[in-house]
Amino acid sequence: MKKNKNPLQGLKVTYIEGHPLSGGHGEFRKRQYDEIINNRDIIKHRTQIILDTEEQTAHDWWTNHKCFKSKQFWDQDAEIWSPYPIIHFYRTSIGAAIHVVCPVCQEDKDVSDYESW
Ligand SMILES: [Zn+2]
Secondary structure, three states, rough: OOOOOOOOOOOOOOEOEEEEOOOOHHHHHOOOOOOOHHHHOOOOOOOOOOOOHHHHHHHHHHHHOOOOOHHHHHHOOOOOOHHHHEEEEEEEOOEEEEEEOOOOOOOOOOOOOOOOO
């Protein structure tokens, strides 16, 4: 495990006046951050049809990805904003490939567990 700098450290409070995020901006994002770090549900929050090895690969990649770890990424003022990456499913001749895509830089990670196909 790499040493992680906390991307939420010193987060600006940028909530829209009159519509503050519940519990305050920083607290709300902290909960989302902890959910991702602790739950290992990058893909599972979208679909249950996923192998643990694939979820593990997706989780390791996303939580170490430069955008996920940047403060800029977390400094969002919309409550509906999601800190989860985009999940793409591709049908191939031998099965379904799963890719995880960063919503910021569009970096694409193939997390398919081909060994299990
Ligand atoms: Zn990125």
